[in-house]
Amino acid sequence: MEDVLFDFIARYISLTEEEKKALIDLDLFHSAKKGAVLLEEGQRSKQGYFVLKGCIRTHYTIEGVEKTTAFFTEMEGLTPPCVLDGKPSTYAVSCVEDTILTISDPSMEAEIFQKFPKFETMCRVLSEELLVKQQMDFDAFKTSSPEQRYLDLLEKRPDLIQRVPQYQLASFLGIQPQSLSRLRARVVEKSKH
């Protein structure tokens, strides 16, 4: 499983054996079962997650109803706000599938950045890229209808539609599960024509 991470890192920087060993020694690798909760609402955690295989999601409980806002699959990472601001987490993180992931915290990052500065460069580049990507996703969300957002998802992340329950997809798309169900029926009807 380590190799999956190292292959990903190799896209950005090249690692010596020494550096790989330092990473492995941090004991980053974990696995979790489908449904397992990695972070609960209200918890003050310092853990960041990076998915190697599987899928995790962030979800809120709003007026008693669960709302899923984001999914993270292979080679995607998440740092919850509580890691940076120290406040109780506003959302929960749990596994959509059996998942293998790395779990790290700021002290582990500080240690590795200090030993190998190029790691920090990689993390800067990564988070700049993510920021830009997310801004584009947000823009696309704002400028399109639920139906268009669903069609875009069908095209760009067909896997998500397969691996995630509809009611989680619905709130991810910013609508109610019933609306997603109706919307899909509408789309099928149109494509029949």
Next chain:
Amino acid sequence: MEDVLFDFIARYISLTEEEKKALIDLDLFHSAKKGAVLLEEGQRSKQGYFVLKGCIRTHYTIEGVEKTTAFFTEMEGLTPPCVLDGKPSTYAVSCVEDTILTISDPSMEAEIFQKFPKFETMCRVLSEELLVKQQMDFDAFKTSSPEQRYLDLLEKRPDLIQRVPQYQLASFLGIQPQSLSRLRARVVEKSKH
């Protein structure tokens, strides 16, 4: 105007006079008039922007209609996707007000990162913070109605509602200008009762 930037940086790292001078020597500081276009749709620019005073926005032209998706005011920065991917820009950037800002490019960053590594640490921390903040904004957008989003904006960014035209605010909130107008009338009516 330099001092505004240095005060901001001082929140993250402390600068020597030498470092301040290196920054000033990069010739970062610019001013632009209200309405000025900093980046046009389709352009391949390598410029990033950081607002010291004033306001800029990103906007798309979709089926002939302008859609504003984001505003950047004092101490907020924007790196357009084209800077990272080299493709023609999908959106335009222009000034909502007369604006003083820094304009930089990757080569300037590389130069300063090389001379003073702590700048890179600051940029990493900044973009990690921004990423987290934006994820929360996106989550809030997905989980609330246009009316709730407007009320949240009233509370968290009352200045934006003052300084930005309604039709730009509307698409920022993900709705049509007419809907924002109606929604505001509804809110006023409710608060009267």
Next chain:
DNA sequence: CACCCTTCTTAACTTAAGTGAAGGAATTTG
């Protein structure tokens, strides 16, 4: 294999946003 619980679909009704059009501020410009 049968039961249970979760998830998905359908339907009828309500509410709010989209659309097209027109008129009224407000701001800019000659």
Next chain:
DNA sequence: CAAATTCCTTCACTTAAGTTAAGAAGGGTG
């Protein structure tokens, strides 16, 4: 200061999402 343009509001109508409820389908467990 008047004309022009841009921006905002209102209205009537259409379309789609929210809501409430009920039942069907699917998966997991004893």
